[in-house]
Structure formats: structure tokens, C-alpha cells
Amino acid sequence: MTIELTSIHKSITEANGEKRELFDDLEFRLGDAPTSVAIMGRSGSGKTSLLRIIAGLDPHYSGSYFFDGEVLGRDAVNLARLRWRSIGFITQHFDLLQDRTVLRNVMFGCPDRRGSKARSRECLERVGISALASKRVNRLSGGESQRVAIARALAKQPRVLLADEPTGALDAESEELILDVFDTVKRMGTSLIVATHSERVAASCERIVHLADGRLHSA
Numbered sequence: 001m002t003i004e005l006t007s008i009h010k011s012i013t014e015a016n017g018e019k020r021e022l023f024d025d026l027e028f029r030l031g032d033a034p035t036s037v038a039i040m041g042r043s044g045s046g047k048t049s050l051l052r053i054i055a056g057l058d059p060h061y062s063g064s065y066f067f068d069g070e071v072l073g074r075d076a077v078n079l080a081r082l083r084w085r086s087i088g089f090i091t092q093h094f095d096l097l098q099d100r101t102v103l104r105n106v107m108f109g110c111p112d113r114r115g116s117k118a119r120s121r122e123c124l125e126r127v128g129i130s131a132l133a134s135k136r137v138n139r140l141s142g143g144e145s146q147r148v149a150i151a152r153a154l155a156k157q158p159r160v161l162l163a164d165e166p167t168g169a170l171d172a173e174s175e176e177l178i179l180d181v182f183d184t185v186k187r188m189g190t191s192l193i194v195a196t197h198s199e200r201v202a203a204s205c206e207r208i209v210h211l212a213d214g215r216l217h218s219a
């Protein structure tokens, strides 16, 4: 699987009404071999916005997005297909269904209902929260919710896993566990793109890029 973004431009309107170029001729490439990339950058530099474009959640930019060498169509059906088939996204706010159980939330991540319960249980075990399977999400701590979000993304067996501050709500021990999970993900042949402020998470990735002044700079 390859991802290539070329000449990406995106402008946003700040709260004070001023326009700002968030991405200014940004380039990004993810090669065929499974790899891991950390995107670092100060708060507001656009890490989440970039992940949203890669995830097919934001079609409002100019420039080109090639997925597996083909231009990605920006209509809703194309983008939904990309998200459903190929991309797992662990968002900063988890986006879990609060009134459903942990297991049910993870099952929603499975593209195929057949075998989804067994696979979801496996994913919960991988992130160390099997014991919470029947608990409602609105009863969980931030760190526990984060693990559910990770398990749900893994349940999809995506070709690329995007993670936005995946260890933000976790203590050092839990961060270690998540880094182990990411190692497993990489060994399974899934590429990983992580937006993070954590030097430790970044150091665990094969490549680190910095987002500044609307572009990505190699470390």
C-alpha cells in the first residue's frame, strides 16, 4: 500500500476572521513496505488536520492524494470506501458510543459481522482490557477509553493505522503497553502514522517528520 500527497494546500479562517495557510505545498509519502511515521509539531500546526485528510475525512484541500498509485476521488462514496476498507483511525477524542459496551464498540470496528465477536475479544486482550468487555463506555476512565479506541481500530485490520495522540491520556506504564501493541501492528504488516507530542512514541517510529509552516520537514 502506498500513500502520496503532493502540493497540498489548505487555508483556514482563524477565530479572529483572518485567513491562514495551514498547508502550503505540503508533501507526504508512505512507501509500499510497512513502516511507522511520527508526525510532530507544535499545537495548532495541523497534525490532526493532516490525519483527517489522509483518513478521507476532509476533502477540502487542493493538491493531489494518491492511494495505491491512484488519485483518490473526493466524493462521499469513495472516501467512505477508503475509510471502511483500508484505514483505521484512533482519534484524539476516541469517538466511542458512550451508551454501548466496550465489546459492542469494538465490534462496530469490524468490517465483517461474521467472527466479529471473537476478533473483538482478541483485540481487547491485545490492549489489556479484556476484563472491561461488558462495561459501558460512559463508565470508563480516559485511559481505558483510549484503549477501547485502539482495539476498535485494530479490529478492522486496516492497511494503515492513523493515531492522533494515542497515548495522550495514558500513564507511562500504559504508554509502554500501547507501544508494544504498535510493534505487533507493524509486525502484522500494517503501516502506522502517529501524530504525537511524546518523544518516546516518536522514538519508537522508523521515521520522524516535523510539521511547521505548513510543510513536513524530515528530522
Ligand SMILES: Nc1ncnc2c1ncn2[C@@H]1O[C@H](COP(=O)(O)OP(=O)(O)OP(=O)(O)O)[C@@H](O)[C@H]1O
Pocket (backbone or CB within 6 Å): 012, 013, 014, 022, 041, 042, 043, 044, 045, 046, 047, 048, 049, 050
Ligand atoms: N474546521 C476548522 N475550521 C477552522 N479552523 C480549524 C478547523 N480545524 C482546525 N482548525 C484550526 O487549524 C489549526 C490546526 O489544528 P489541528 O487540530 O490540526 O492542530 P494540531 O497540530 O493537531 O494541534 P494539537 O497538537 O493541539 O492537537 C488550529 O489553529 C485549529 O484551530
